[in-house]
Amino acid sequence: REGAKSGLLQLSELAAKDDSSAEVLDDAHLQEPDVQSFSGFDVESIGSLRAQVPATDESASAAAKGQSGGRQQTSQSGNSLLDSIEQRVLSLAAQDASPGIAELVEDIRVLLEEQMVGEINETFNETNADLDKTAAAVTNCSLREPADNISWQDYGLRNKEIVHRDCRKEELDLRNEAQLWSDLMASYKELAATYCSKWKELEGPDNRAHGSNCNVDPSLYSGNYWSVDYYEDQLKFWKEQYEQINRARTQCEIASANLENSTLQALLAKEKAANKTHECSLLQDDMDEASCEYKSDLDHECAAYSNCYTRTHSAYQATWVSAQSTEELLQDQMRAVLRIDCYLDAFNQTDMAAAITSCREADHHNASRVVYYTFEPRSIPARDNCTDDDRYNYTHIAGHVEYEGKYYANTYDLYDECDASCCSFRQWYTTVTTTVVT
Numbered sequence: 001r002e003g004a005k006s007g008l009l010q011l012s013e014l015a016a017k018d019d020s021s022a023e024v025l026d027d028a029h030l031q032e033p034d035v036q037s038f039s040g041f042d043v044e045s046i047g048s049l050r051a052q053v054p055a056t057d058e059s060a061s062a063a064a065k066g067q068s069g070g071r072q073q074t075s076q077s078g079n080s081l082l083d084s085i086e087q088r089v090l091s092l093a094a095q096d097a098s099p100g101i102a103e104l105v106e107d108i109r110v111l112l113e114e115q116m117v118g119e120i121n122e123t124f125n126e127t128n129a130d131l132d133k134t135a136a137a138v139t140n141c142s143l144r145e146p147a148d149n150i151s152w153q154d155y156g157l158r159n160k161e162i163v164h165r166d167c168r169k170e171e172l173d174l175r176n177e178a179q180l181w182s183d184l185m186a187s188y189k190e191l192a193a194t195y196c197s198k199w200k201e202l203e204g205p206d207n208r209a210h211g212s213n214c215n216v217d218p219s220l221y222s223g224n225y226w227s228v229d230y231y232e233d234q235l236k237f238w239k240e241q242y243e244q245i246n247r248a249r250t251q252c253e254i255a256s257a258n259l260e261n262s263t264l265q266a267l268l269a270k271e272k273a274a275n276k277t278h279e280c281s282l283l284q285d286d287m288d289e290a291s292c293e294y295k296s297d298l299d300h301e302c303a304a305y306s307n308c309y310t311r312t313h314s315a316y317q318a319t320w321v322s323a324q325s326t327e328e329l330l331q332d333q334m335r336a337v338l339r340i341d342c343y344l345d346a347f348n349q350t351d352m353a354a355a356i357t358s359c360r361e362a363d364h365h366n367a368s369r370v371v372y373y374t375f376e377p378r379s380i381p382a383r384d385n386c387t388d389d390d391r392y393n394y395t396h397i398a399g400h401v402e403y404e405g406k407y408y409a410n411t412y413d414l415y416d417e418c419d420a421s422c423c424s425f426r427q428w429y430t431t432v433t434t435t436v437v438t
Helices: 002-017 021-026 043-052 057-063 067-093 101-143 157-203 205-210 228-346 352-361 401-407
Strands: 426-429 434-437
Touching (some): 067 101, 101 228, 157 401, 228 352
16 A cells, blocks of 8 residues: 555656657656555555645636536546556656566556546546437427417317308398498489479469469350359369379388388398397407417417527537537547557567557548547537518418408498407497507
């Protein structure tokens, strides 16, 4: 145990010097460590050494950013630790072959693979899990696409459309009836004017100028008094006069009565039509407002989807940027592991110096164990534009020509200008005034 502490002390001093591996080999004043002092090189020693390696400013900053930043800090700390281990291995190589070197080399190799590579794998797997999790969150937002959750049929629009259309048909019939009575009223008004004018003409004083005094030739009759024939002619004349005037008065009275009745019926029919128009307008308002409620719910879901997508997509992008930085760190660490592993192999070579030089000059960038730690971008859905959805269209949204073409069709042009909450044209009706707000 004391030997292990002594070896770790020398190792920490090497790490503190921040020398390159080449300088370690070439430093003529390097104190050659006692191989026996490294016999305690184990997991506990690695932990003690890690505590002595100071964190860089970058790693401390990354740690403050959260979980992925913490993994970057661990990776950067791993880099420093691997640098220290590499320096220690090279310092061993600078010594002459000593008893225990082979066993120590094997111990270092085991610890390198089991702990350092294990930590690299753990960070790699955790970062992949973060990428999967944040990408899945974006996909889950897409699964909440408004069209999948909301249907215009849930708002009773189909039934309201039928009821409104039937009402407009009744309104049309009542309007036609009111128009018929209005036309009859006009006709009776014209007849009453004609008949009553004739009656007044025949019964007026001007009628005497047209032979109403019945001037006859007395010479046509014999006797001291006018004969019965004379009075018979007089009776016939006045009877005809009476019948003509009475007929004109009767026609005037009938036409006047018909005018009065048709006027009353026209007013009643007009009132019934107006009431039906009001009823149909309320039904249309109910239908239009249901459509606006549908649109409002779509808008709410669309906003929720957009907010979800923005939030989760930003989280994924941040994770991806962090993963690229982590990828660089992990690959650097894996290259260091391969380089150290190569140095350890050099201990078994006849020309160890040449072998170490070869290890130092080797390029591990494309090594399979290095490129393995490459993060692949996840496939995430593109942002959906809610208004482009097949079921998020204006056919079922009041205030648009598409809606009018469907829901106001076959209403005989009796529908009102939409004044529902989602219509651009707004108007409110009162019994006194009409206010239009655009």
